[in-house]
Amino acid sequence: xxxxxxxxxxxxxxxxxxxxxxxxxxxxxxxxxxxxxxxxxxxxxxxxxxxxxxxxxxxxxxxxxxxxxxxxxxxxxxxxxxxxxxxxxxxxxxxxxxxxxxxxxxxxxxxxxxxxxxxxxxxxxxxxxxxxxxxxxxxxxxxxxxxxxxxxxxxxxxxxxxxxxxxxxxxxxxxxxxxxxxxxxxxxxxxxxxxxxxxxxxxxxxxxxxxxxxxxxxxxxxxxxxxxxxxxxxxxxxxxxxxxxxxxxxxxxxxxxxxxxxxxxxxxxxxxxxxxxxxxxxxxxxxxxxxxxxxxxxxxxxxxxxxxxxxxxxxxxxxxxxxxxxxxxxxxxxxxxxxxxxxxxxxxxxxxxxxxxxxxxxxxxxxxxxxxxxxxxxxxxxxxxxxxxxxxxxxxxxxxxxxxxxxxxxxxxxxxxxxxxxxxxxxxxxxxxxxxxxxxxxxxxxxxxxxxxxxxxxxxxxxxxxxxxxxxxxxxxxxxxxxxxxxxxxxxxxx
Amino acid sequence: xxxxxxxxxxxxxxxxxxxxxxxxxxxxxxxxxxxxxxxxxxxxxxxxxxxxxxxxxxxxxxxxxxxxxxxxxxxxxxxxxxxxxxxxxxxxxxxxxxxxxxxxxxxxxxxxxxxxxxxxxxxxxxxxxxxxxxxxxxxxxxxxxxxxxxxxxxxxxxxxxxxxxx
Numbered sequence: 001x002x003x004x005x006x007x008x009x010x011x012x013x014x015x016x017x018x019x020x021x022x023x024x025x026x027x028x029x030x031x032x033x034x035x036x037x038x039x040x041x042x043x044x045x046x047x048x049x050x051x052x053x054x055x056x057x058x059x060x061x062x063x064x065x066x067x068x069x070x071x072x073x074x075x076x077x078x079x080x081x082x083x084x085x086x087x088x089x090x091x092x093x094x095x096x097x098x099x100x101x102x103x104x105x106x107x108x109x110x111x112x113x114x115x116x117x118x119x120x121x122x123x124x125x126x127x128x129x130x131x132x133x134x135x136x137x138x139x140x141x142x143x144x145x146x147x148x149x150x151x152x153x154x155x156x157x158x159x160x161x162x163x164x165x166x167x168x169x170x171x172x173x174x175x176x177x178x179x180x181x182x183x184x185x186x187x188x189x190x191x192x193x194x195x196x197x198x199x200x201x202x203x204x205x206x207x208x209x210x211x212x213x214x215x216x217x218x219x220x221x222x223x224x225x226x227x228x229x230x231x232x233x234x235x236x237x238x239x240x241x242x243x244x245x246x247x248x249x250x251x252x253x254x255x256x257x258x259x260x261x262x263x264x265x266x267x268x269x270x271x272x273x274x275x276x277x278x279x280x281x282x283x284x285x286x287x288x289x290x291x292x293x294x295x296x297x298x299x300x301x302x303x304x305x306x307x308x309x310x311x312x313x314x315x316x317x318x319x320x321x322x323x324x325x326x327x328x329x330x331x332x333x334x335x336x337x338x339x340x341x342x343x344x345x346x347x348x349x350x351x352x353x354x355x356x357x358x359x360x361x362x363x364x365x366x367x368x369x370x371x372x373x374x375x376x377x378x379x380x381x382x383x384x385x386x387x388x389x390x391x392x393x394x395x396x397x398x399x400x401x402x403x404x405x406x407x408x409x410x411x412x413x414x415x416x417x418x419x420x421x422x423x424x425x426x427x428x429x430x431x432x433x434x435x436x437x438x439x440x441x442x443x444x445x446x447x448x449x450x451x452x453x454x455x456x457x458x459x460x461x462x463x464x465x466x467x468x469x470x471x472x473x474x475x476x477x478x479x480x481x482x483x484x485x486x487x488x489x490x491x492x493x494x495x
Numbered sequence: 496x497x498x499x500x501x502x503x504x505x506x507x508x509x510x511x512x513x514x515x516x517x518x519x520x521x522x523x524x525x526x527x528x529x530x531x532x533x534x535x536x537x538x539x540x541x542x543x544x545x546x547x548x549x550x551x552x553x554x555x556x557x558x559x560x561x562x563x564x565x566x567x568x569x570x571x572x573x574x575x576x577x578x579x580x581x582x583x584x585x586x587x588x589x590x591x592x593x594x595x596x597x598x599x600x601x602x603x604x605x606x607x608x609x610x611x612x613x614x615x616x617x618x619x620x621x622x623x624x625x626x627x628x629x630x631x632x633x634x635x636x637x638x639x640x641x642x643x644x645x646x647x648x649x650x651x652x653x654x655x656x657x658x659x660x661x
Contacts, residue, residue, distance in 0.1 A: 031653070046658060166547050170511065173540040177518055180533045189529035192521060215605075223597045391632035392642065399624045399646055402608055406616055407660050415609050419602065426598065431504050449532050 021058050025065025026370045033073025036083045036210045036401045040070035041329030048333055056341035057359045063337055064360055067330045068367030071309040072116035079108045080385045083214030087443050088309050091277035095301025102297050103233035105383035110244020111299050112306045113372040115255055119307035120368030122259040123314025124361055141268045143454040144464050148473035150448035153275040155477050156282045157437040159484045167433045175441025178203050186453040198413035205443055207405050211418035212435050214401050216425030221390040228386040241379045247299045254284045254300045255307045262308030266315025278440055280308030310368055321345050508548050515540040616661045621647045
């Protein structure tokens with residue numbers, strides 16, 4: 001492991017054409033992250049055949065380069081047009097889009113870019129430190145802990161809905177019902193498909209996400225016939241982007257807390273970014289004395305999910321490299337590429353292929369720095385999207401979003417799903433129903449249901465409370481929700 | 496305007512009520528392990544929707560349970576459009592004036608796009624963009640051409656040449 005800290009190792013493996021592969025990977029990752037509908041998994045799947053003729057190190061540079069840049073790029077569209085490119089960027093919408101509407105998209109993008117890059121560096125440092133003992137950490141998590149992790153994510157619903165509890169709960173229940181659609185992973189029963197074959201696989205989360213946020217937002221723009229930001233409110237100066245960069249250092253505690261959360265959640269296979277960004281968001285909100293500002297354009301609401309999103313990549317590499325257990329679709333493809341090059345992930349990987357680990361770690365850091373730098377440089381220009389006339393913005397985004405949804409699987413049903421969720425999203429927006437609980441429940445409902453049944457089958461109800469980590473998490477969730485409700489009640493009384 | 500919004504909310508809640516009824520009813524057709532969670536969700540959903548309807552119809556119940564409604568803090572739940580900023584207060588009145596006909600027209604455009612996709616995805620994208628820009632956005636011919644060429648070239652390069660999806 002000493003090799004990791006030597007810059008000579010860096011120069012040895014990053015000779016030409018390695019920087020080119022990194023640039024190609026980052027550029028493609030950014031493109032797939034920004035465009036709603038296209039996912040990081042698709043990007044890596046596309047790049048996989050290209051790695052056949054490359055050395056293992058170059059293959060890793062190309063794939064990890066793309067992987068590292070997807071998360072932040074997904075947040076660009078989340079901030080600018082309320083359309084998270086991927087599920088892991090959903091929490092960035094909460095405060096990122098309100099900031100964009102206030103004319104401060106550059107500020108939000110500056111903070112998001114810096115927080116992402118620093119979060120990735122934090123996650124990578126933890127990866128380096130934890131790699132030798134990572135197996136013990138990973139093995140400590142089983143179904144009850146996965147369930148509690150999903151419940152922690154779902155507890156966001158209570159926290160974000162405390163000023164409209166019934167409406168928030170209605171949205172959350174709807175999301176959980178939608179997550180039950182399709183084949184049940186444990187019993188095999190096909191539920192709520194009503195004879196529609198398309199629904200056997202369940203509701204496509206990405207199509208639902210785009211419909212509920214991006215398309216619903218486009219309906220609103222189309223109807224209001226006003227740009228996202230009024231020109232007189234728009235601040236497109238470079239200083240605003242730098243103010244966003246500074247904000248990360250000003251709120252360094254929030255960043256650090258979110259990075260730790262992201263790294264720990266990243267360690268757990270199968271949980272990943274969609275949980276990390278929500279939990280980091282609630283942690284930032286709950287530990288703040290001005291929690292009422294969250295959701296209205298508080299920069300800490302951008303910093304926290306972004307830091308967690310990118311810090312989790314370092315953590316996610318631990319189970320992938322040590323056990324060969326991929327935690328996400330992107331990790332599956334990275335793993336497939338390693339196996340294709342004759343490298344078997346496992347405890348001996350660090351001993352047999354130390355150079356590969358060095359390359360992987362440096363690439364993860366470099367790709368995030370490169371992607372965030374591009375994002376920061378372009379932030380000033382990207383933010384101008386928010387002052388475009390709806391007559392131009394609506395058809396342009398609509399064309400790209402719909403074709404992006406269709407490109408996922410080439411199924412018309414995905415577009416119909418997006419259409420349905422767009423209608424629901426617009427009605428919810430119009431009637432002041434929060435849409436966030438619905439999407440949180442939709443994304444985490446499947447994991448919660450599956451791990452609930454797995455725990456019940458293996459240990460029964462006591463399984464949730466006999467394991468120390470699970471019990472600890474249960475207590476944490478109860479405390480979090482109770483404190484949140486008390487705080488909400490006090491705030492209500494004070495008003 | 497408030498009355499119009501209440502009517503819309505009642506209609507939405509009635510649709511939700513029917514949806515939750517269908518979910519609860521359907522749950523009984525599954526095996527016990529498969530229906531456990533959906534049934535619990537259906538029953539909870541039904542209760543919450545019924546409570547909301549009761550609160551809308553009965554001011555007495557609404558006052559007794561006012562802690563469950565939007566607080567007087569002035570801020571709505573996170574993610575609600577009205578939380579965005581104080582400067583956006585005007586948005587709400589604009590929103591309420593919304594004509595549902597505009598919303599229907601938007602979805603009609605989406606259905607046109609969906610139907611065009613059956614022909615060829617890239618051609619559909621281009622055709623939709625041109626039609627929307629000319630007939631809906633009423634953009635100038637030159638701007639329509641520039642926008643269509645730009646987006647068309649981008650989509651063709653990405654999906655046609657690079658990804659080879661279409």
